Amino acid sequence: MDSLITAAAQALATGDPLGALKRVALRDDAPALALRGIAMAQLGDFERAKLLLKRAARAFGAREAVARARCVVAEAEVALASRELGWPAKALDAARATLEAHGDRVNAAHARYLEVRRQLLLGHLDDAERHLTELDDATLPPALQAVHALASAGIALRRLRTTPARMALAHADRAARRARIPALLAEVESTRLMLDAPAARLLAEGRERPVRLHEIEALLASKTLVVDACRHGLHGPDATVALASRPVLFALARALGEAWPAEVPRDVLIARAFRTRFADETHRTRLRVEIGRLRGAVRQLADVRATKHGFVLAPRRVDKVAVLLRAVEEPHAAVLALLADGESWSSSALALALGSSQRTVQRALDALAAAGKAHALGRGRSRRWVAPPAPGSATSLLLLAPLPGD
Known part of the structure; x- marks a missing residue:
């Protein structure tokens, strides 16, 4: 590898795409094409980056398996950055296996981190966590240590575990400073701001206020029945009931939770659950059926009692009800x-x-x-x-x- 290619690669490793392009912008050999593609990706021109990386993969010979595998990993990173989440995971896995077989641990680990980040974006937290635990970041460069810690923080944030998230972000910050890559430092700061920003609104005892993630975590650990309108379910000290696939039941539960401890008239429940302003006997019959289904679904957490004019939520083993609302309705x-x-x-x-x-x-x-x-x-x-x-x-x-x- 000549000195210009080496210098361009070092510039890209430190987050300096313009410095890399100054060295290889006019070259069309396979290594230069690959470096140009990575540089364009760092500059945000994803379409141009994909074209250059595909050209580089074709330009590398059949015997240059490691170089071709690196191009596949770079293409996957571009796809992730441009939010093309349907890219073939099997191709990335094959590239990772090739890199591991040839002793390129750093790029093989980078391929695994790309899959972790993809699973995180898709909300597959168990898969992301499983892939992450297979990696030992202690022997990796500071940049990948920062990526590892950011992925750990992302999983913890989405699981509402704010203390592990803060610890992971502190580790990510130290690693990013050692790597001296501005983009990594910016991502750490962005995640920290997200951790401290209001994530939802809390409606309790007739008052509404914004809440942050650590407050939501404390709320879910308290002796409170929480009607969660962010993820459509009910959460209590002893059980959790998911109603995301049963929108009518959740609409009834939310209306009852918002009114608690007062009752909700039948006409109001019909309007909220069935989205109609004109109730007739068929709607009232359907309401009785759906209330019966709601009672069965949430019986571990609460009862739904009939009153003279409607229904009221009666929580079990707790004396508080709160409704967690999205920050933006x-x-x-x-x-x-x-x-x-x-x-x-x-x-x-x-x-x-x-x-x-x-x-x-x-x-x-x-x-x-x-x-x-x-x-x-x-x-x-x-x-x-x-x-x-x-x-x-x-x-x-x-x-x-x-x-x-x-």
Whole structure:
């Protein structure tokens, strides 16, 4: 490897893409193409980066398996940065195996971290944690130690474990300072700000206030029945009930929780659960059926008692009820929360992250665009969606994780 390639690689390793391009911008040999692709990715030109990396992979000969594997890893990193979450994981896994077989531990570990970050974006916390525990970051360079700690912090944040998250962020900060890479330092600071920002709103005893993650963690550990409107479920000291797949039951539970300790009239429950302003006997009959189903679903946590004019929530073994609301009440809040990270997302990636159909996500994006809350860049398969970050809130942290205890 010649001196210019070596110098360009060192510049990229320290987060200096312009310095790398000064050395290899006019070269078309395979190593230079690969370095140019990585540099363009660091500068944010993902389309150009993908083209250069594909050219580099083709330019490397059949005997240069390690170089080709590194190109695959770089392509996966570009796909992750551009939120193309459907890229083939098998190709990345094969590249990682090749790198491990040839003794390139650093790039093999980097490939594993890419998969961890992808699983984290998709909300697959168990898979991300399993992959992360397979890695020993103590022998890795400071930059990858920082990535490891950031991934640990991300998992802890989404599991509402704020103390381990702060410890991981402190470790990430030290490693990023040793690596002297500004982008890593900025990511650590961004995550720290997210940890300290309001993540939801709490409605209790008729009063509403913003709450941060550590307050939510303390609330879920307290002797309080929590109606969680962020992840659609009920959480008590002894059990958790998920109602994300039963929207009618959750609408009833939320209405009862918001009114507690008062009763909720039947007409109000019908309007909230069935989205109609005109109730007839069929609606009242259906309400009785759904209330019966709600009683069965939440019997470990509470009873739903009939009153003269409606129903009232009667918690078991606790004397408080609180409702955890999203920081922003919006019909398409889940899509908006993912877009608020400042990155450009494809509709297919949003559908993967939300576990929804692409058509459903597309309808949500069209509605957000009509309201001026999101806009599209590009056309056809290259179309990406962006939205301005939600000021002073960490709305996405409560969207991608299961309820504690699930």
